[in-house]
Amino acid sequence: MREPFETVALGAAPVVAAPDGSAVRPLCVIPGAGSFANFRLDAGEVAKAVVHRTVQEIWYVVGGAGTMWRRAGDITETVDLYPGVCVTIPLGTHFQFRAAVAEPLEVVAATMPPWPVDSPDEATVVTGPWKPTF
Template sequence: MSNRSGQQPFRTADAGGAPAVTAPDGAEVRPLLVVDGQGSLAVFVLAPGQVTHAVSHATVQELWHVTSGSGELWRRQGEREETVRLVPGTAASIPLGTSFQFRADEDSDGPLRITAVTMPPWPGTDSEARPEEGPWKPTLR
């Protein structure tokens, strides 16, 4: 919410202290910040060997940046499909309507951690994440 001058408030969050919730794909997510009407920031965490459910988003798109761990991201848009490696420093986009699934390597030194910006902000509705068919069998509920 903006103040009288139209400016948005400053916000600060601690990723380590943010409460964890379960994303629709089964990943652990720690919501951090929201800029009203523009975007939201969160950290996704997958333990070594975990595989999410494949989903697509109805109204949002995302930008990801891997901060630790390793794994793979599968994305499909119509006839276009690819699987990319996720390692620290990798950045990836999840355009609106893209089917995607990700997994953490079993032999990773620690969890796969991804900082993600969602635009517009995550709406929190059950219909946002739509189930899709992905390449891997999910290990999460």
């Protein structure tokens, strides 16, 4: 039986490569509801542009600076990312993000439903505005 609670320290979480190339530390999961993770791009890095198949996300910037591009249908937006900024990535949104040249970018994110760890096709690479570094 699964324990009713989960506690994960950031430093103890494994670092894995997200489909967009960023370094991700998966943290806690509530099965069927959502998952939480920490994402990082080093200074000057640019993630691949992707679209998710089944999940949507809410991101909160905790450190550094960068930029995020999002497109949903005919609506396109590019926003600056810095500590205290919160952004949504609704289902079906194409998005790409990059870290500032002078400093890394670090965000925490909630994914709903939980990220499907056994689904290699959850994120599909799409065309974004910037050339990825991965």
